[in-house]
Amino acid sequence: MNIDIENLPDDPATLKKMLSQVMSRYQYLEEQFRIAQHKQFGQSTEGHPGQGELFNEAEALAVESDTQEETISYSRKKPTRKPLPKVLPREVIVHDISDEEKVCGLCR
Template identity: 55%
Template sequence: MAKLLETEALLAVTENKYQRLLEQFRLAQHHRFGKSSEVSPEQASLFNEAEEECDKDESADVETVTYTRNKPKRKPLPAELPRTVIVHDIPDEDKTCECCGHD
């Protein structure tokens, strides 16, 4: 019976610690990600100037400009540079197919 009471007391202490840590975590999350205490409904109207200007601009005539972009082109290599042609060929014994024996 004493062992059972001791286990229940330990369980209650553990539960209290868990609840306290959980509350600390929630408070930290709210402090980090929650609403700021400085926010008030009047502040939203302070920054409407840009939106009002955009609304005025939309009613103005819209001019579209179309053009085609030129892709960048590489300059060709100078003609006076020496050029050599190298042909890589496989050996004669490898020129026949292993499956059917054709060239």
């Protein structure tokens, strides 16, 4: 629906009819937008009534069986990294800055 704003009719009945059409179109589009948002972001359920009770055999067996507690005690070794061989050459490099650069501009 394309309405020319510059050439609207002067008849109030015609204007009311046009406004009613615009409002119904707006409500339709708003509903379509709400449905699209629900499809994209809403909760989706693929279940059917009674579907939750289909696979309760394990829970029924667990309730029927006696529960036994088992205590396990053991200790694990913490993984450690092997040191590098002593024959590898070692080189110490110290990167230092001047004393003026060690203090920031706010601390002076």
